[in-house]
Amino acid sequence: MPGPTKKNVKKMAGKTADKTAGKAAKKVVKKAVKKAAVTKAVVKKAVVKTGGGKAAPAPTAKAVTKRATKGATKGAAKAATLVTAKPATQATKATKGAAARKTGARKTAGTGSAPARPRVTRPPAPRPPDPVRITVTAEEAGTRIDRFLGEKLDNASRTRIQKWMNDGAVHVNGEPVRKSRMLEPGDTIVVTRPPEPVAGVVEPENIPLDIVYEDKYLVVVNKPKGLVTHPGHGVPGGTLANALLYHYRTLSDFGGADRPGIVHRLDRDTSGLLVAARDNVTHAALSTMLAERKIHRTYQAIVWREAPAEGTIDAPLGRHPRDPVKRAVIAPTYRGTPGKPAVTHYKALDWFQFASHVEVTLETGRTHQIRVHFAHAGHPVAGDGVYGGADAMLGRVPPLFQGAAAGLLKRLSSQALHAVRLSFVHPRTKKKLSFESPLPAEFREALAFLDKFKREIVVEEARPDFDDEDY
DSSP states (O other), X not given: OOOXXXXXXXHHHHHXXXXXXXXXXXXXXXXXXXXXHHHHHXXXXXXXXXXXXOOOOOOOHHHHHHHHHHHHHHHHHHHHHHHHHOHHHHHHHHHHHHHHHHHHHHHHTTTSSOOOOOOOXXXXXXXXXXXXXXXXXXXTTTSBHHHHHHHHSTTOOHHHHHHHHHTTOEEETTEEOOTTOBOOTTOEEEEOXXXXXXXXXXXXXXXXXXXXXXXXXXXXEEEOTTOOSSOBTTBOSSSHHHHHHHHHSOOOOTTXXXXXXXXXXXXXXXXXXXXXXXXXXXXXXXXXXXXXXXXEEEEEEEEESOOOXXXXXXXXXXXOSSOTTSEEEOXXXXXXXXOBOOEEEEEEEEEBSSEEEEEEEESSOOTTHHHHHHHHTTOOBTTXXXXXXXXGGXXXXXXXXXXXXHHHHHTOSSOOEEEEEEEEEOTTTOOEEEEEOOOOHHHHHHHHHHGGGBOOOOOOOOOOOOOGGGO
8 A cells, every 4th residue: 555645645644734723722711711811800800909090901701712713823833844854763652652651551550660670690701721831741652642631631622622633722731732642751731622512401301211221420321213312503402411311310411511311322313222421421431432442333224225244334423515504524625624534344134126124333433424434335214304315316216016014114103223332341330231222113014014025045955966977
């Protein structure tokens, strides 16, 4: 709907002003006439009482009316000019005034006064700790610096120490150092720890947990599919960390206040066994064991197509160059940023016409390692839509089995990947611990569906050699 023109605004303002002026003039005239009559009576009474000379005559009603009409007309003209000059401004002011009155009424309704505005307080910036100075002895020489500092410093994992090195916070003999440097006798190491960022508070939440083992040092949990390990971007709560805090109240904060107790992760849609720490000493020991490959983890997966009987995938992993959420195999020379070493071992348990059931063990624990490695090898994990293991695979299955492949996907809500075994030596009690987790129902149903497509492995026997004279 078009806005009012300047001409229309003037016309409307004139009418409004005339109407207002008429009302104002009538009031002024009525008041003036009344005042004039009262004044005339008072003067007459005073003259009679004092017997003095003639008083100045009071203004007549006609004169008062004329003066009031002139003043009202002048005021109306001024009002019309204001309305014509700033119609939008006047309307805006009126709208703001009405809104303010409405807001004020809502604030004071039932309370008698507007509530006090809460003050926003921010936590003070953390103070960086004092630098740590260490001199290397002859017995300590020959050790990698990141491993050496991991043993010397409290609450510092090797991953965190390596990040400090990349940020230039670690110096040897006054020079920045690389994580692979081997120490020599007499080296002076100075570590300037950066202040820890203020992390969000993880609230305890009553989420059911399948506790496989617990003691006062650690807990082993069978994580279901769909449960995120710890809060992160876009996931403020409802995680395994929130559930652990509810059940145990106190957990380690060695890995950060936003991931209490979490030693290693499982993807949201990967189910199975996971260990968490209840104090920082245990957490530090488990992190070191994980880095030294002393925590053994075994997975089972359903992957597409026929996988080799056994094998090893040794390919460095890093962030995907075009999608920061994903991971990819990164060549060592990619923009000068090498991927992190990643090694996956596997063996086939069963073969089907268009898929394989495999068992996987890890040497390293990179994010999405199994999923990325098998996709890189041409055998994406079935149901994994992020790395090409869902509908994208249907066109790569032989036409005869495409319907069956679609049936497999219908039985999988996400990737068919489960952590079935976890074993390690308890860092505090030194006892050997080993745990197993049965395959979840969805995984078992998928295997039962595939059973009708099982491939028979026929091994040809060697034919005997015959001499020509035998024929």
